[in-house]
Amino acid sequence: MRLKIVYNNIKKYLGLNILILIATICCNACLIMSFEVTDFGIHMAQSRIKTNYLDYDIVVKSTTGLSLRGTKGDNDELEPFYNKKTSFYNVTLLASTNNNADTVNVFEGTNESISNVYNQISIKHNETIITNQLANSLGVSIGEYINLHIQNNLYQYKVISIVDSNEFTSSKAMFIIGSNISQSFAFKNMYNLIMLDVKDENMHQVSQHISNYYFEYNVIDTNDLEYIKSSFYVNLNFVTIIAAVLFMAIMLVLLSIYMMRLKKQKSYFDINLSTKYFHLNMIIQYAIYTLISMIASSILTSFVCNWYLKSIDAFELYDIRYLSIIFSSTIIFIAFMFNLVPKKNMFKFQPKYNTIIKLSCLILVLVSLLFIKNTDIYKLLIIIAVVLILIIMVDLVMWIKKYAPNFLLKVYIFDINKKSSIAKVILFVHVLTMIVLSIVICAYVNYDKQIDALSELIKIDDVVVTNTSNSLSKQYDQIRIDSEVLIKDKSLDLVCGFNGEQLLKYTNIDLNEYELSLYNSSDNYVILPKFYSSVCNYQVGEEIELVNGKKEKYTILKIVDQVYSTFAIVNHSDNLKYGYVIDRKIDLLVADKFSDYVYSVVNIGNKIERMTDVYAKTFKFLSSIIIGLTILIAWFSCYLAYMEFYYQKPNIDKLEKLGMSNKTIINLEICKLIINVIVTLILGGIVGYIILSYFDVIGDLFKTLIFINADIKVLGIALVISIACQILGFILTIYLINKKRTIRD
Amino acid sequence: MIKVENITCKYKNGTNIQTLFEQESFEINQKDFIIISGPSGSGKSSLLKIVSGMLKPNEGKVYWQDKDIYSLTNQNLSKVRLEESGFIYQDFMLIDELTVLDNIKLVQHLSKKINNELIEELIKKLSLEKLLTKYPPVLSGGEKQRVAIARALANNPKVLFCDEPTGALDFVATKEIMDLLQKINQENNVTIILVTHEQENLKYATRIIKFDNGKLKCD
CATH class of the missing domain: 2.40.40 (Barwin-like endoglucanases)
Incomplete structure (x- = not known):
């Protein structure tokens, strides 16, 4: 019987229930992601490291890309530890054709080493495999020749294959076999890039042991958690928690509307059934929704995480932990239950007491800020202070609306809204949207600036490395x-x-x-x-x-x-x-002057480019989340406008019955839109500018490489997006007003 | 003053279309106190809505001083309704968030014709002096209806449409309101068209329109 009632309720308000379910699933997915994001990040970083080093466990790599010093002997000491080994002499050299010259990352090894990187390809001594970027740069194709400048000698190699570059080879690379490099640089049997698939499961001990033999080398354990963590900068918790809170707010608002509509039917109460009966029915519905969201959000989270891992060519996919799913679903269910608590009794404050409480909280937070500095609590307190200031300012705006110069405008924007918080919430959401968007856009703009700033800060392009x-x-x-x-x-x-x-x-x-x-x-x-x-x-x-x-x-x-x-x-x-000694190079021809001594040419610009490339991949993922958030904010703005309309509808109906025309209502809506835009501009602009100008803490929140500076243009873009969201809400309201009128006619 | 010509009112009941009344015509003159009566669901309120310009009939025309009101644009119709008529409803239609004074002033602001003297006069006439700063939820039924009458008269209308104005009131308050409406009809020359199902109110009418088996009978 109960299930039948629940089913009928859902069927009657199907659209609303679908929206509640979507919001619940999204909220649950964001919660799971916020619990999983650190592990996922580590997994993501590990995938990238594994990709970089072709899934090997331990990588022994010269810190400069080239160094013979610091090793105790040849590579024989590694013999007991590995199942499989891939070794290269890896140096950066000058490569040229008749028309072009460029620096190239050269890998000299055996056919076995090369086939470990590119399967099924084997070459002869005067042949080479090159990446397509190098082919484009030098303008060569298969069958043509490349000159390689090694010390004071010139060696010619025939291109037999052009391959896609991968993380391991970087952009411009060539693979050769033989001993031209090892003999020229007197490497003997000491490879400067060795990758090992380790026998022993105790990787850490093995890497420690190897470290004892290689002083000027990095011994990278690709399974070492500390090393993996060092490659993971971006803190996505902040973004996912914001998204979860936003979805939860939407979910609770939608649920309140649903409950309100169910209660309006009075069917339960009219036939003398108790509130307890009504609540029990709701709990059944909540339990069903929690269960559905639990399954759907697990699939969604798995899909999103694994989609990203696939996009970075990860070796393994990620399994979401059951504990996170259960924990997030419990939070969702508690949030559902919160909806059953009689809020009128919980928040029965008079407006003036409410303001006093908000002001007291703000003073408390501001005083606390004086005593705590540079800690996580300090950052949290700053965020709370900003939110409290915004809430109080929005209260102030509502109070000012009371003094609108036109009586009808006052009635429309203040009086008929004063019993509801929706108008305040709308204003708060738009101001917050503008601030968050300005921070995010600023971050992006400043990110580009950072790369430029680094190039500006260190004014070197290439260096020649001599022995x-x-x-x-x-x-x-x-x-x-x-x-x-x-x-x-x-x-x-x-x-x-x-x-x-x-x-x-x-x-x-x-x-x-x-x-x-x-x-x-x-x-x-x-x-x-x-x-x-x-x-x-x-x-x-x-x-x-x-x-x-x-x-x-x-x-x-x-x-x-x-x-x-x-x-x-x-x-x-x-x-x-x-x-070792590194000399600044004015142009690549300087390398010739050092022909007896040159080891390698290091392109600093390339290093910066590689840094950019690595961060760009993570930012791509972050940006898709941010775009999702923007769409969500736009949707939420529309829904708030829809809710506001339905809250005001009884009063608008009364005004209409008294003779207020459609045109007057639309004019008042336009006035309301203009006021909201001005308030968003002033509050969002000022608070956004202050936050971006004076609080480094915002950069820390992202824990990225981004340093955020205030930029008026960026604030303008954020304002435009925020206004666009408001206009969307306005269009929806106008549509609803016209639709309502059509029905009446 | 008001001419109703061959109006038909139908409504959808599930898949069926039911007819409330068909091809009905009548005229209303100035100073008339017309009471529309009939059993529940007979179509009294629908008729009032059609005559007052709030519900377009399926067929037929309604003229206010020779103007076909349903040929007007929404905006012009609203203007005509605001300037020439007043409305009183069973559920008062007061805006709870506004004070009594603001509720009365509201229609003048809607028509952009502010007349403070008239409002003062109405407050006095309807004994609302002590209620001006109060909000509707704290008023009694009779008080609310007096505020609604004051609001309906604030634009100095020629005709007053009343939809069961005493439906939510007790016997004493009903008498008080009906006496008041009669006084307005006689002293201010305002035409009143009132819907009621209460037989004891019929005595106030100068003309009665009765619903009888889907047919209108005008006295």
Whole structure:
């Protein structure tokens, strides 16, 4: 009997129930994602690392891309640990044809190593496999020849295959076999890129053991959680929790409307059935919805996560944990049950007491902010303070509406709304939409700026890597470049070593006299970007440890505000201290001057490009979530407009019966829209600008490489989107007004 | 003053179309106090809505001073209704969020013809002085209907349409309201068209329109 009643209720309000179910599923999916996002992120990062290193467990890799020093012998010591090994001599060299020249990432190995990367392809000594990017750059096709400049010799290779580049090869790469590189650079049997499929399950011990043999090398355990975490920057929790809260709000609002409509029928109460009976029926319905949402949201979450993993060519797919599903569904069910609580008794506050409570909370939060700094609670308190300020300001706007110059306008925008919170909620949502959108768009705009800023900050394009100091190199600046250095548990993509003079010459970093004297001293000093100070809470003067094969202590000299990327600048007074020398190159022909000594050419621009590429993939995923959020906000705006119309409908009907024309109602709606737009502009603009200008905490919330700066243009774009949402709501209201009129006629 | 010509009113009941009345015609003169009576569901309120311009008949025409009101645009119809007629409903149709004074002022603002003197006069005439700052939910039924009458008269209408104005009132309040309407009819020369099912109210009428088996009988 109960189930039949529940079924009839659902059938009667089918559209509304479908919307409730969709909102519930989306809310549940967002909740599951917020619980799973850290694990998913790690899984995502691991997939990327595994893709980078062809699913090998351990990678032994030179920190500069090239180094013979720091190894205790040849690679035989690795023998006991692996089932399968792929090794290459990996250097960056100059490749040319008759018409073009470019730097290329060269992999010299055996046919077995090459077939481990590209199956079923084998080559001869004077043949090569190249990537399509290199083919395009040099303008070669299959059967043509490429000249490779190795030390002072020129070697010719015939292109026998052009392949797609992958994460492992990077963009411009060529594979060769033989011993031209190993002999020219005297590598002997010591490969500088070794990937191992380890026998032993205890990967950590193996990697530790290997580390003992390779000092200037990175030994990467692709299963090491700490290493994987160091590659995962973006905190998606923030976005998914916001989405979950938004969906839950929609779900609760829709449920309230549904309950209101059911109660209006009075069928239960008219036949003397108790409220308990009504509530029990609702609980059955809630339980059914929770169960459906549990199944549907698990599928949805799995689909979204695995879709992303597939898009980055992940090796494995992700399994959502049952515990997260059960936990999120429990929250959903509790939220459903909240709808049954008699809210009138819970929130029976007089408006003036309500304002007093809001003001007291704000004062409490602001006072608390004075005592807590640079902690997670501080960040949370700032968000609460901003929300409270917004709520109080929206209250103030409602109060000001009371003094509208026109009597009808006052009635329409204030009086008939004053018993409901919908008008306030609409205003709050639009202002918040504008703020959130301005932050997100600012983040995107600033992201591009960051990459440019990094190029501007370090003004070097290419460097030539030589194997020793020589008389000729004294004409050039010698600098240091490292990559994949660890700082705490985060990795640095690029570490540049400059002396004091070089710092001024090749960077835009502004040091005062005292800072410069410290930088020129024999102590280790490091300059870090803002990202590390925000994420690791580093302060100037603090001593940190950089792990680059071995651990070294550095004191933070300066934190660079302009950029938010993963780089560092360290001082170095003795070039040979690190075992290799890198000379700044003005053009690629300089390599010829060092022909006896050249190891490699390092393109800094390429390194920056690669950094961009890695982050762009994650941002693609983030942007699809943000686009989804924007659509959701637009839909929510429409639904709020729909709700407001139905709340006002009895009063609009009364006004119409008294003789108010359709045109007057539409004119009043237009006035309401204009007022809301102005309020959004003023409140959203001011609060958005203040947040973006003065709170670095917003950048921290995303925990990305983004440093957010306020930008009036961006605020304008956010305002336009917010207005578009309001106009959508307005169009819907006008449609409903006209539809209603049509029915009456 | 009002001429009703060959009007037909039908409505959908599930898949069936039922006819309330068909091809009915009558005329209403100035100063008439017309009572439309009949059993529940006979079509009294529908007739009032058609005559007052709130429901377009399936067939036929309604003229207000020789103007076919259903040939007007929605906006012009609203204007004519606002300027020439007043409405009183069984459920009062007061806006709960507005004070009594604002409720009365509302129609003047809708027609953009503000006349404070008239409002003061109406407040006095209907003894609403003590209720002006109060909100409708705290008023009694009789008080609410007095406010509704004041609001209906605030535009100085020529005709007053009343849909069961005493339906929600007790005997004393009913008498008070009916006496008041009679007084308005006689002193202000306002035509009143009133729908009621209460037999004791018929004595106030100068003319009665009765529903009898789907047919209108005019006295």
